[in-house]
Amino acid sequence: MLDNTRLRIAIQKSGRLSEDSRELLSRCGIKVNLHTQRLIALAENMPIDILRVRDDDIPGLVMDGVVDLGIIGENVLEEELLSRRAQGEDPRYFTLRRLDFGGCRLSLATPVDEAWNGPAALDGKRIATSYPHLLKRYLDQKGISFKSCLLNGSVEVAPRAGLADAICDLVSTGATLEANGLREVEVIYRSKACLIQRDGEMADAKQQLIDRLLTRIQGVIQARESKYIMMHARPNAWKKWLPCCRAPSGRLFCRWQATSSAWLCTWSAAKPCSGRPWKN
Incomplete structure (x- = not known):
């Protein structure tokens, strides 16, 4: 079992934020070997444990108090928050700061040969997405009714496969959309990586370590801008x-x-x- 006296930080095991999260921890002076297949890595020079998990597990681990800190994309965090609220829960956490990496946007995309006259064009349409709650919130605010098609990957192929009329997915450059005959038509959410902390009492030693870590993160970000x-x-x-x-x-x-x-x-x-x- 993990030692409760050590600070637990959850980061993405692999994917869009993994490398930047590891680099940030390294530049903050945390000496830990993250180049193995171990899912839990212990820092050599600080009482810190790094948990390497799926990105969509990180918000829940923080909200449920399993880990103390998590580095996660705001899009994943917001989707989990909306999901739990829809189930009647009251999730608690603190956002300590926004980070300077992981920038992306959640956008609506339609086939390039279809006309676009605004979100109203999606009324009654079927939309494939991995972010059903963010999509619902946005289109509810616009008064648009739609049918959701939940996909956990390869969302871009849905229109060509006949699964959906449009998609709502993360976009960085737009190259993947273009390769699948789609065009970005509306941005519904902009996201960056952020550092979050669990709610509840924190031992003084842990909180002092978190404060030191925040100071180092601020220094790393400022150094990148200098x-x-x-x-x-x-x-x-x-x-x-x-x-x-x-x-x-x-x-x-x-x-x-x-x-x-x-x-x-x-x-x-x-x-x-x-x-x-x-x-x-």
Whole structure:
């Protein structure tokens, strides 16, 4: 059995968010071997257990208190939330923060040779989807009646196979839709990955570890948005070479390089060039 004193984090075993989730944990300094077939991996340097599961199991594991944290797409989280509410449940969890990966959109798509004059064109039609509750919420708000065809994969083939008149599925680039003779006609939900926490009491040691982890995640995300510039330059020469950049954030470090007879200056530029002249 798992040790209840250790922080449990659920991530997707394989799929769209798997690699980015593993990279995020690694960049946060969590040393754990996630390149094996083991479904539970123990961190070497922190009291953390990583559970590798199906993405649609993660919201339930968090809501039911089996794990403490989960990294999941907002689309999967919202679908599970709507499903449980439809069954009369009152699911509880906290969204700690939105992450900077896993961006996608849930869209309606129809055959390319069919006219589209808005959602009303779907009235009375059969729509294939893996997200029946998100689809129902959207079309109910539009006052559109429809028939749902639940598929857990290969949703794009449904119109050609005669299973449905249209589909509602995740879209990243649209290439898969195009390959199956479909076109994206309406976005009904936009999603990114997010970090969620279970409801209920949390041991002080666990909560402190979560707070530390959140600080590291913020640092990782901020670092991805930053640029590190290193150049050989004499002091004050950078204003001529980088006239569009703002003053460097943090301290500037310069030292004389005897081997190259030049000054080596380094700094971290936290913001990209603004297009405006340099101002002190």
